[in-house]
Amino acid sequence: MTFLLPALVFGGILVGLAAALTIAERLLVNYGVCRIDINDGDRELEVDGGQSLLSALNESKVFIPSACGGRGSCGYCKATVLEGGGPLLPTEAPFLTRAEIRSGVRLACQVKVREDIRIKIPEDFLNVKQFAATVSSMKMLTHDMVEATFALDDPAEMEARAGQYIQITAPSPEGPVQRAYSISSPPSDSGHVQIVVRLVPEGIGSTYVHGLEKGEQVTFTGPYGEFRLNEDPEVEVICVGGGSGMAPIKNVVHTVLERWPERKCWLFFGCRGASDVFYLEEFEELARKHPNFRVVYALSAPEEGDDWAGETGFIHISLDKHLEGADPSRQAFLCGPPPMIEAVMGVLETKGLRDENIFYDKF
Amino acid sequence: MTEISPLLILVAAIFTNNILLANFLGMCSFLAVSKQIDTALGLGAAVIFVMTATTAINYGVYHLVLVPLGMTILQYIVFIAVIAAFVQFVEMFVERFSLKLYHALGIFLPLITVNCAILGVSLFMIIRSYTFWQSVAFGFGGGVGWTLAIVLIAGLRQKMGYSNVPGPFRGVAIAMVITGVMAMAFMGFAGMVNIQ
Numbered sequence: 001m002t003f004l005l006p007a008l009v010f011g012g013i014l015v016g017l018a019a020a021l022t023i024a025e026r027l028l029v030n031y032g033v034c035r036i037d038i039n040d041g042d043r044e045l046e047v048d049g050g051q052s053l054l055s056a057l058n059e060s061k062v063f064i065p066s067a068c069g070g071r072g073s074c075g076y077c078k079a080t081v082l083e084g085g086g087p088l089l090p091t092e093a094p095f096l097t098r099a100e101i102r103s104g105v106r107l108a109c110q111v112k113v114r115e116d117i118r119i120k121i122p123e124d125f126l127n128v129k130q131f132a133a134t135v136s137s138m139k140m141l142t143h144d145m146v147e148a149t150f151a152l153d154d155p156a157e158m159e160a161r162a163g164q165y166i167q168i169t170a171p172s173p174e175g176p177v178q179r180a181y182s183i184s185s186p187p188s189d190s191g192h193v194q195i196v197v198r199l200v201p202e203g204i205g206s207t208y209v210h211g212l213e214k215g216e217q218v219t220f221t222g223p224y225g226e227f228r229l230n231e232d233p234e235v236e237v238i239c240v241g242g243g244s245g246m247a248p249i250k251n252v253v254h255t256v257l258e259r260w261p262e263r264k265c266w267l268f269f270g271c272r273g274a275s276d277v278f279y280l281e282e283f284e285e286l287a288r289k290h291p292n293f294r295v296v297y298a299l300s301a302p303e304e305g306d307d308w309a310g311e312t313g314f315i316h317i318s319l320d321k322h323l324e325g326a327d328p329s330r331q332a333f334l335c336g337p338p339p340m341i342e343a344v345m346g347v348l349e350t351k352g353l354r355d356e357n358i359f360y361d362k363f
Numbered sequence: 364m365t366e367i368s369p370l371l372i373l374v375a376a377i378f379t380n381n382i383l384l385a386n387f388l389g390m391c392s393f394l395a396v397s398k399q400i401d402t403a404l405g406l407g408a409a410v411i412f413v414m415t416a417t418t419a420i421n422y423g424v425y426h427l428v429l430v431p432l433g434m435t436i437l438q439y440i441v442f443i444a445v446i447a448a449f450v451q452f453v454e455m456f457v458e459r460f461s462l463k464l465y466h467a468l469g470i471f472l473p474l475i476t477v478n479c480a481i482l483g484v485s486l487f488m489i490i491r492s493y494t495f496w497q498s499v500a501f502g503f504g505g506g507v508g509w510t511l512a513i514v515l516i517a518g519l520r521q522k523m524g525y526s527n528v529p530g531p532f533r534g535v536a537i538a539m540v541i542t543g544v545m546a547m548a549f550m551g552f553a554g555m556v557n558i559q
Contacts, residue, residue, distance in 0.1 A: 005432075005434070006434050006436065006437055009428070009429075009432055009434050009437060010437055010440060010441065010444075013424070013428065013441055013444060013445075014444055017444060017445065017448040018448075020448070020452075021448055021451055021452060024452050024455060025455060028455045028456060028459045029455055029458075029459065086462050087462055087463050089462075089466055090466055091466075
């Protein structure tokens with residue numbers, strides 16, 4: 001009894017404190033139902049206050065890109081908050097330029113919805129949908145690169161532009177996460193979505209994709225992405241990819257050649273060794289059919305015993321070597337690791353390409 | 364004990380019995396946050412609020428719950444539980460009404476829970492058998508004294524950024540030395556008032 005009573009008293013005090021805290025939370029942290037006004041009345045949502053803008057939008061099936069799933073580490077979920085967003089938080093500042101901050105751009109995953117809020121997001125995002133699909137094929141392209149094709153179930157078709165990406169929902173110990181992958185199949189194949197993924201050690205998304213089997217169900221949202229192919233067949237298209245950056249490049253190349261078989265098009269692809277080369281035969285075949293399509297592969301670190309007759313060195317060097325002239329109307333689509341993007345952009349600028357005609361994805 | 368006016372206790376808690384410089388309680392957040400005066404002031408304000416309120420609440424819990432039940436031995440864990448709950452409440456309050464302050468304080472707001480000065484003040488109140496108003500004055504004065512010490516050290520450390528501190532002493536070591544010297548300075552107040 002000497003032990004029971006004090007334990008009960010202490011327990012009682014703890015219960016009393018917990019009750020007081022719960023009441024305080026109910027009163028203080030209760031924000032009620034808040035209204036989100038998107039694009040000046042284009043869409044109006046009613047959501048439960050107290051959650052982040054990103055999750056409130058996702059709940060109402062408005063999907064804006066997010067590579068880190070709301071942790072504040074990718075900077076993808078930018079949205080312009082016109083009013084009701086509260087002060088700028090130190091977690092957002094590193095991802096925003098001063099001009100963006102002045103125009104009210106915020107990270108949706110860090111903005112907490114506490115009152116009625118007015119936001120502006122690109123029109124495109126309102127067209128993003130959630131798709132349920134079945135894996136129709138899994139093909140290993142190299143030792144760590146897989147080509148996964150999904151047949152769309154619901155909705156059965158996706159309207160995408162060349163070079164856009166999807167966000168796949170992958171399971172993780174902390175709950176489902178979103179990972180972005182570019183679509184490698186051309187938009188004309190609207191009932192399928194194909195992606196190319198490199199296996200990253202300990203990577204949640206890539207491990208999930210590499211483990212998929214034919215017939216399995218997957219969920220993803222899309223299409224996202226700013227790649228905009230110029231519809232003028234006179235405009236030359238330059239595609240540069242590094243490693244798993246092949247996906248959107250393949251998409252753009254097929255789209256261009258399907259619609260304008262005579263259009264001038266370049267494909268530059270850089271990887272490390274001969275064991276990382278893939279799709280080379282397919283593209284060389286395509287180059288034979290389309291005389292204005294040129295393919296250049298370059299290995300930056302060829303291994304001993306590689307049977308490689310092609311170019312070596314970094315891909316931006318090959319770019320410098322092959323591209324001539326200073327035609328400012330050309331368009332370029334880049335996808336690969338950030339250092340490659342920086343190097344290639346430097347070369348493209350010396351060749352006269354304009355910033356607004358260069359599109360890139362750095363993930 | 365019951366004759367000393369709360370005002371005197373308040374003044375004493377700031378100078379002669381400074382909780383940090385005389386009793387050496389609350390040193391960890393003091394050393395971590397005392398690098399800049401604004402952060403030091405912000406944290407100090409939060410500590411004053413928490414210290415005063417928890418002293419009052421703990422007085423109530425002790426005399427209205429523990430003493431009648433004869434469970435005074437529980438005071439240590441009960442006081443900590445009350446302090447933890449109160450800091451949670453302060454967090455909710457600050458997040459609701461001043462988001463900027465909430466993010467400026469960051470992790471240091473919940474860290475106030477484990478600031479031993481706060482527990483120390485409550486325990487001293489029991490040991491010295493203060494009345495309610497003496498306890499509140501002691502809590503408030505303790506908080507102000509802690510803030511005073513932390514702001515003074517922050518000022519000194521900011522200035523030290525420009526001094527030539529010998530290698531082995533840089534960082535925490537020189538901060539400890541300065542704290543010791545300041546404690547000795549505050550000892551000059553000793554004996555002025557006896558609030559034991």
